[in-house]
Amino acid sequence: MKVLRVKPWTIAAFVGPGLLLYVCLVFVPILVSVYNGMFDWNGIGASEWAGFANFHKMLFNDKVFWPAVNHTLQMAILSLVIQLPVALFVAILISRHVRRANFLVTSYFLPVILSVVVIGQLWKTILNPASQGGMINQILDKIGLHAWTHSWLTEPKYAMYSIILVGLWQYLGYHVLIQFTGIQNIPADIYEAARIDGADGFKADRYITVPMIVPIFKISVVLSFIGSLQSFDRILVMTAGGPAHATEVLASHMYYQSFLSLKYGYGSAIACFLVVFSLAATVVVNLVFNQLEKRYT
Amino acid sequence: MKTSKKMFAGALAGVLAVSLAACGKSDSDGSSSSPAASNPGSGASPSASAPASEPAKENITITFQNIYPDPTDPKYKMLHKLVDQYQADHPNIKIELDSLNTDQQKLKLKTQAASKEVPDITIVNPAAQMQPFVDADLFEPLNAMVEQNGLKDTFQPGLLDAYTFNGNLYALPDGNNIAVVYYNKSLFQQAGIANPPATFEELVADVKTLKSKGITPLAIGEKDSWTGSFLFMNILLRTNNGPGFLKDVLAGTKKFDDPAFLDAVNAFQDLVQAGAFQEGATSFDYNAGENLFKTGKSAMYFMGSWATGGIETSDVGKDNNVGVFKFPTVGGKGNPDEFMLAPGSAFAVSKNSKHKQETLDFLNWFMLNYPKEIFELKGAVGIGQKVEGDFKAAGYSQMAIDVLNMFTQVKGGDLAFDNTMNPGTAQAHLTSIQNLFVSKKDAKDVAKEHQDAFDENYKK
Numbered sequence: 054m055k056v057l058r059v060k061p062w063t064i065a066a067f068v069g070p071g072l073l074l075y076v077c078l079v080f081v082p083i084l085v086s087v088y089n090g091m092f093d094w095n096g097i098g099a100s101e102w103a104g105f106a107n108f109h110k111m112l113f114n115d116k117v118f119w120p121a122v123n124h125t126l127q128m129a130i131l132s133l134v135i136q137l138p139v140a141l142f143v144a145i146l147i148s149r150h151v152r153r154a155n156f157l158v159t160s161y162f163l164p165v166i167l168s169v170v171v172i173g174q175l176w177k178t179i180l181n182p183a184s185q186g187g188m189i190n191q192i193l194d195k196i197g198l199h200a201w202t203h204s205w206l207t208e209p210k211y212a213m214y215s216i217i218l219v220g221l222w223q224y225l226g227y228h229v230l231i232q233f234t235g236i237q238n239i240p241a242d243i244y245e246a247a248r249i250d251g252a253d254g255f256k257a258d259r260y261i262t263v264p265m266i267v268p269i270f271k272i273s274v275v276l277s278f279i280g281s282l283q284s285f286d287r288i289l290v291m292t293a294g295g296p297a298h299a300t301e302v303l304a305s306h307m308y309y310q311s312f313l314s315l316k317y318g319y320g321s322a323i324a325c326f327l328v329v330f331s332l333a334a335t336v337v338v339n340l341v342f343n344q345l346e347k348r349y350t
Numbered sequence: 351m352k353t354s355k356k357m358f359a360g361a362l363a364g365v366l367a368v369s370l371a372a373c374g375k376s377d378s379d380g381s382s383s384s385p386a387a388s389n390p391g392s393g394a395s396p397s398a399s400a401p402a403s404e405p406a407k408e409n410i411t412i413t414f415q416n417i418y419p420d421p422t423d424p425k426y427k428m429l430h431k432l433v434d435q436y437q438a439d440h441p442n443i444k445i446e447l448d449s450l451n452t453d454q455q456k457l458k459l460k461t462q463a464a465s466k467e468v469p470d471i472t473i474v475n476p477a478a479q480m481q482p483f484v485d486a487d488l489f490e491p492l493n494a495m496v497e498q499n500g501l502k503d504t505f506q507p508g509l510l511d512a513y514t515f516n517g518n519l520y521a522l523p524d525g526n527n528i529a530v531v532y533y534n535k536s537l538f539q540q541a542g543i544a545n546p547p548a549t550f551e552e553l554v555a556d557v558k559t560l561k562s563k564g565i566t567p568l569a570i571g572e573k574d575s576w577t578g579s580f581l582f583m584n585i586l587l588r589t590n591n592g593p594g595f596l597k598d599v600l601a602g603t604k605k606f607d608d609p610a611f612l613d614a615v616n617a618f619q620d621l622v623q624a625g626a627f628q629e630g631a632t633s634f635d636y637n638a639g640e641n642l643f644k645t646g647k648s649a650m651y652f653m654g655s656w657a658t659g660g661i662e663t664s665d666v667g668k669d670n671n672v673g674v675f676k677f678p679t680v681g682g683k684g685n686p687d688e689f690m691l692a693p694g695s696a697f698a699v700s701k702n703s704k705h706k707q708e709t710l711d712f713l714n715w716f717m718l719n720y721p722k723e724i725f726e727l728k729g730a731v732g733i734g735q736k737v738e739g740d741f742k743a744a745g746y747s748q749m750a751i752d753v754l755n756m757f758t759q760v761k762g763g764d765l766a767f768d769n770t771m772n773p774g775t776a777q778a779h780l781t782s783i784q785n786l787f788v789s790k791k792d793a794k795d796v797a798k799e800h801q802d803a804f805d806e807n808y809k810k
Contacts, residue, residue: 313457
């Protein structure tokens, strides 16, 4: 059992500081949130013990909560099923056909380093109604598709999808980069061997690239899913959760309850739900990928 | 192997104990010995001010959170001029401006209050909005400070009451405003409308006329949802035939399904359905909405009189092109001389400020010089202090003088919704009204949303 030939206290000394930080910055706040969630507190003044009333209200009595969960899931699942396959496709194309891929990959990556506020404002002007200078609507108008024009960000039916679209655009490059790197790490001799056996082009991708990239793909999936669950800034900049909660997600609902309605305790309860939800999602993703990895390796 | 496990367990337990203890400390109100916790009032950047050294003439920084981020606004110029001057006169004092727009500032202050890190000077809103902060004992009473140099007498009588709780004054207002409707004369002419509307019905008719000419009738920044609420409350002030509807609800003598409220919802919807507001209004923030009017893209703008200065100095305000009218009667009800009243946002001083005396001295000086400075910058319409000087001679526009005259005609009115009811109810109200911009609703449902929120947030 003595795999590590170091004394336990040495391990403790090296692991300790990191662990301490991690515990302080991650676990303790979570526990504090759970604790705060048990209070009726406005975040400023005195608090009052409320037990599980906040959690009960959240699950059964809040008209905004479940729609917010729904919007959050929409965001997570749509970015998963649209963004990642496209990113993989782009990554495959780049690695196969582009000799010096760095420039292209960097270009795709550019939106990721831009501030979400900048991107939000940019897309707001793109998505605005034509009368306010919105680009998409003006183009639709010009090509005779006036019936298709909408006030994308303020019609409850479309607002959520518009915001999701912006997320897809912004983070595509991120996943292209991850998956491109993954593909680069697949040894070239495997492809050579496959070519001799007659597997070329997309056939090679189907039987070599996809199975071998599964572990990397998993990282993409987890990052994209958790990122979507926690997305907040984009919502705040573009619609502030409006019109009338049509684009409210869990994180923004939590924020508004805590700081605008001054229900800090209730906001903490939502935060707890978000933590549990994210953990559950991560576990599910891990289980699925463990199966996949077993099958392919 | 056994020992190693034990040691790990011990180390972990130690780690947990230390970290938990640390958390317990920062939760307690300032009694701990850690520098960060004992100086909770050190503003937006606690790390910068934490290492307090004490040289002979101490260099200090006062954080001044404010809501004047717009460089075209006279208040922005006034703020920067006064702050620069004060810094020049007091080389050891640095005043750090934290300029945010209204909604951002409200959120930031609440976040800071949650961690007891209120900036030295911050902005609060009167009455109900201020109450939680006062209850939490975050602000320094200004009773003594306001007596110095005769500052108290510069304020309009009665105005400071909106900032006084249990005999203690906690903030000094930058204004005292009423809600009016600004209109663009040349756009009205273009649409063939001779006079500003005298009734709500005329207003709706004018909206349709303007709309048919391709002009946005009313600009609004409804992403900041208080703007729509302010307008709605003015309608309610009319349909209720006078002020006090919300007070009656609070007193339990009225409910939200009162005909006055239902009428107000329906009137508001008439306005929306007539296409009064710009497309996509709910994604425009306050500044973006106001800019539509200031750049001549919309014919009317409903706002508190604090907007007068900005509109006057904007392009559209040139050549006496902007006029102003009182919000009209609705369905023959109400009195146009009753206004939505808005005692301004106000400057408060953090109780935990590290440099309390310097901060109080600065604020005293600032408020004494504020009226004169802002008068010269043509932003003195709707300030809460007496101004000496001839507005006309100083070059104020006819519009500004019209607004000033309206002040003399005020016969009472209502405060905004969020100044009257608690934050939980106010948020539900704001959402409910914002929803009217995007979907037609039955007035009874809107009333029910309000009543439910009220019952829930005032149940104790």
